[in-house]
Amino acid sequence: xxxxxxxxxxxxxxxxxEARLRCSPMKGHSHVxxxxxxxxEGLKFMVYLQKENIIDESGMPKERFxxxxxxxxxxxxxxxxxxxxxxxxxxxxxSDGVRTTEAFFGQGTRLTVV
Amino acid sequence: QKEVEQDPGPLSVPEGAIxxxxxxxxxxxxxxxxxxxQYSRKGPELLMYTYSSGNKEDGxxxxxxDKSSKYISLFIRDSQPSDSATYLCAMSVxxxxxxxxxxxxxxxxxxxxxx
Numbered sequence: 001x002x003x004x005x006x007x008x009x010x011x012x013x014x015x016x017x018e019a020r021l022r023c024s025p026m027k028g029h030s031h032v033x034x035x036x037x038x039x040x041e042g043l044k045f046m047v048y049l050q051k052e053n054i055i056d057e058s059g060m061p062k063e064r065f066x067x068x069x070x071x072x073x074x075x076x077x078x079x080x081x082x083x084x085x086x087x088x089x090x091x092x093x094x095s096d097g098v099r100t101t102e103a104f105f106g107q108g109t110r111l112t113v114v
Numbered sequence: 115q116k117e118v119e120q121d122p123g124p125l126s127v128p129e130g131a132i133x134x135x136x137x138x139x140x141x142x143x144x145x146x147x148x149x150x151x152q153y154s155r156k157g158p159e160l161l162m163y164t165y166s167s168g169n170k171e172d173g174x175x176x177x178x179x180d181k182s183s184k185y186i187s188l189f190i191r192d193s194q195p196s197d198s199a200t201y202l203c204a205m206s207v208x209x210x211x212x213x214x215x216x217x218x219x220x221x222x223x224x225x226x227x228x229x
Contacts, residue, residue, distance in 0.1 A: 004157075031215060042120070042202060042219040043158070056216055091157055100206075100215040101146055101165075105157035 004029075004094050004106035005074075012112045019079040019086070021109045025094030031055075032075040033103065034067060037089040049075055050097065082113045117141050120203055120220025129229050133190040137203035137220045140184065144205040144218070147179050149188045152200045152222065161188070161201075193227045200224050 005024040013019050025032050030051050035043040048056040049069035060067065064082075069075040079086055089110050093103040120137045127133055135149075146165055150158035164170045167181045176189040186205075190197055204217040 033215060033217070035217075035219075040122075040221075042118075042221040043204075043217070045216050045218065048216050058216075095215060097215075098212065100212050101148065101163045102160065103215065103217070104160070105150075107157045 004092060004104050006090075006092055006106035006109050008109060009107060010110050010112070012114060013082050014114055015083060016081050019082050019111055021077040021079075021090050021092075021111070022074040023077070023092035023094075023106060024074040025092075026104055029094035029096050029104075031095045031097045031100070032069050033093045033095075034075075034077050035091045035093070037091060037108070039088075043091060046077070079111075082111075084113050087111055087113045115140060117218050118203065118205060118220040120223055122221050122223060124224040124226060126226045126228060127193055129193060129195060129227055131193050131227070133188075133193050133197070133225060133227075135188040135190075135201050135203075135223050135225070137186050138184055139186070139205055139218075141205070141207075141218070142181075142184070143207045145208040146206045147177070147186050148204040148206075148217065149175075149177055150202040150204060150219075151197075152202060154199075158202055195227050195229055198226045 034046040045059040047067045064080045066078045089108045091108045093105045095103040118139045148163040149161045152158045170177045174191045178187040200222040202222045203220040
């Protein structure tokens, strides 16, 4: 059973470009959570999605950031017009929505904005 | 004030030592308490979780929660060099009889166990 798959593992973007980060949850999981980890900081919650629904986006910056989890395919975290401050590791986790204490994390996408 | 406070360390101990890692929190609504281990350049890995107050043991690891003091601990017995990692505490509120799922993390404590 494959774990949570994130791609790409590393992403370099120039300021002003768009970044798209993908997350495929574990098989059987329909809940996805995105977190951001800045250097020397812990993980910060960004958004909680269920298939085709945003459950909680209280941690998402108001501008430039969006997330979706379509009926088919991976969850996408989209960052428009990236700035240097967006450089961070972005992790997604998934759960089955019932045993939510058992959320499994992917290996992360490390975004570097140059 | 951060909702969850965790001393970032770093903490360096000799092999075989007992390690104590701690977090304090301010949100009394937190009901689920987790400990994650994160190796460099990897994703967090769930070690164990506890619901409400009390102790939980799993092999060399023991988690304690004291809700009256808003204080949680993770103890590692007979520490090994392979335990060297960053340890993150995380918490969540309850929803429908289970964890809401959204986690609030501490900053993480960097642990090194030297042979």
